[in-house]
Every structure is written in C-alpha cells, then in structure tokens.
Amino acid sequence: MNKNEMMIEFGSDAKNEGLARIVVASFLTRTNPTLNEVEDVKTAVSEAVTNSIIHGYENGDGKIIIKAYIEDRTIHIEIIDYGCGIPDIDKAMEPMYTSKGDENRSGMGFSFMEAFMDELVVESKVGEGTTIKMKKKIGAEQETY
C-alpha cells in the first residue's frame, strides 16, 4: 500500500475531543480495521488530545495538530501541542500518576495509550510543547488466529 497522509489543526477545547477521534477513525477505515482496532486507536487519540488540552494548555487557548499517515497497514499518529510541556516524562507515564492533584483524574492516560497502540514515544520540552507519537499495525489481530 502507498503512503497516505493527513493533518488537522483545531483549537484546544474539550468539545473537539470527539472531532479528533472521528477524523482519525475515518482515516483509519481505509486499512480495513476491525471494530476493536478502530476503538483502540480512538481511545489512544482521545487520551493524547485530552492530555494536550488539560496539561499542555491547562484548559486555556492553543492549537492542537494531529498528523497521521498509513504505510503498509500501519497507522502512525502524531499529536502535537505548543503548551507548557512535561517536566518529567518518565514520571508522567507512571500508571496512576497525576500532576493535577485533581481527584477527577485517573492518571491512566499514558497507560491507555501504551495498551492500545503498538508503540508510544513522548517528546516534550518545558515551555515549548509536547509531541506524542504512536503507531499501530492493523491486521495484527486477525493474523494471530
């Protein structure tokens, strides 16, 4: 399969979490994924975008960019923000860790991204922003049967 790519930019607003999921899920359909695979990718995208909105921009204004491409039935996704960045990435990725001290947060965002995608890389610089790179091979599930 040839490489195919997309990019969207949208405002940091919780209402856009659904938009981000739908756009990536639509893009993914051309790989002929299973329902589970679509849901996995949607969940991971939702976690990453939520992270940008809540942590990157602390619920303030900002732009979030999603870039994705499909190559050989593998989807590569980047979620980029220009927010405050993550001071300690290892700490942020610990299960149940939440920097917000907010009892409404599960602290499981990165754990979910890791569980539902094949690969997860987080790049961040304090004051400059965060890029979350994820990829998932579609069709891996069927092959195991």
Added chain:
Amino acid sequence: MNIYEKMGDTVIISLPEEVDDYRASMIIEGTNEVFADDRIKNVVFDFGNTKFMDSSGIGLITRRFRDVHDRGGEVSLMNVNQRMDRILLMSGIYRIATKLGR
C-alpha cells in the same frame, strides 16, 4: 438533561454514548450536589448507551467511589458491553466496582 436518577440512598448515572474528558467533567459537575448529601450511599453507572470511553470515565467512577466508600456504600456497573468490559478490566476498576448481571 437527565444524567442521574435517585432511588432511596442510591444514585443511578446513565452514561452517554461517548464518555470522554468533556462528558465526564460535565457529569461530575452535574452530580456534585447530589453526592454532597451524606445519605447517598451507593452509585450505579449504567453503560447501556455507551459505545466509547477513555480514561476520563475511570476518573469519574473513581471519584464517585471515593464519595460513597467513606459512607460504607458501593459502586456498581450495569449493562457493560464487551468493549466497555475490556476498558474496565484494563483499568483495574473491578477492584472497587462490581459488574451487575452477566
């Protein structure tokens, strides 16, 4: 919008089709008042309409668990479909919440 129903000391929360940070925050805000009442001991989350949930939903369940646990109450989950079951299992939420029915 009717996000919860009160039956005696139990509050039943009907979750929307998609539970993300946006929706979970709305549900938390919309139920803060009812859970401020000490007489509310139990909470039931109804997943009957829910097709999508991310970790924000786990945050929501955990939050209400804390409210009722201190009062000796319980958290139950009903109408859990296969996808939701996968998310719930992965999160470890079944350590603090009981799945009703099948």
